[in-house]
Amino acid sequence: MTELARKAAVEEDQAEGSGQRVLDRLVALLDLEQIEENIFRGVSPARSSVRVFGGQVAGQALVAAGRTVSAERKVHSLHAYFIRPGDPRIPIVYEVDRIRDGRSFTTRRVVAVQRGKAIFSLSASFQTPEDGIEHADEMPEVPAPETLPTMAERVQGFPGLPAARWLPRPIDIRYVNDPPWVTRGTGRRTSSNQVWMRADGKLPDEDLLHVCVLTYASDMTLLDSPLARHGVYWELDKVVGASLDHALWFHRPFRADEWMLYETSTPSASGGRGMATGRFFSADGGLIATVVQEGLLRVRD
Structure with a gap:
């Protein structure tokens, strides 16, 4: 286990502390230990919920894949399935399969294992940067992030929320x-949701790390849209939910420690499942990533 990962595993989250301190713990979680050529090991925070956060296992799996790919090739897409709940009390082993190394593209498959069983699988594709046709959707007009309440201000009066219990977070939302x-x-119903996000501090100048931090953050607030459509929310109502699958496409370079607008919506919910789609825009309006996720959403009367 690396020293950074060991510190992340034993250091307790504090109610106080700077955003940079909390962000450094996330960077430590993404610093996997390499135990064989294609096998890596990661840990969870010392204080975690009853199961591993989906964004964490996705980010760590992408780190494992990226460390078997040359630095000049950048990840442009990933597709993942959440198979079993992860246990935050024990390490996660990431096994990388080097599917293909072509002239322009590299493909990797990663399986996350605990107690000898797969809990998560990911396929990721990397590409050598090249020129081509270009267009993108325009970013919607929204207020500047500095003019909006912080998450701590938003959760005041709602102590039962997970967001209230786990502040501060490595992502400023x-x-x-x-x-x-x-x-x-209130009776208001909406199918869309908009948040500004950024890593709450300064990240090193490592492209793969910024992509993995965005991957981590993309699992936050994504299922807000289907829940808001029906006027319910985690732990305030009888909602049972979990991420089922997750897909990401990266369109343009970005820094995850700069403001990004995350706009999500829900096209459908049925069969105990809800779908959400999302778009990340940089502060200057560039479309940087597209997200699709389906989640288990069981709402009890």
Whole structure:
């Protein structure tokens, strides 16, 4: 186990502390220990929920894949399945399969294992940068992130929320619209959600790390949209949910420690599942990533 990962495993999260300190713990979590040529090991925070956060295992799996690929090739897409709940009390082993190394593209498959069973699988594709046709959707007009309440301000009066219990976070999140835990009792229904996000501190100049931090953050707030559509929210209502699969496409270079607008919406919910789509925009309006996820969403009367 690397020294950074060991510190992340034993150091308790504090109610106080700078954003940089909390962000450094996330960077430590993404610093996997290499135990064989294609086998890596990661840990979870010392204080975690009953299962591993989906964004964490996705980010760590992408780190494992990226460390078997030459630095000049950049990840442009990933497709993942959450197979079993991860246990945060024990390490996660990431086994990388080097599927293909072509002239322009590299493909990797990663399986995350605990107690001899797969809990998560990921396929990722990397490409040598090249020129070509270019266009993108325009970013919607929204208020600047500095003018919006912080997450700590948003959760005041809602001590039962997971967001309230796990502050501070490594990702600074500013809701543009009212969060679903605010709108749930008002009768307002919306299929879309907008938040500004950025790593809450300074990240090293490593392209793969910024992509993995965005991957981590992309699992936050994504299922807000289907829940807000029906006026319910985690732990305030009888909602049972989990990520089922997750896909990401990276379109343009970015820094995850600079503001990004994350706009999500829900095209459908049925069969105990809800789908959400998302788009990340840089502060200057560039479309940098597209997200699709389906989640288990069981709402009890």
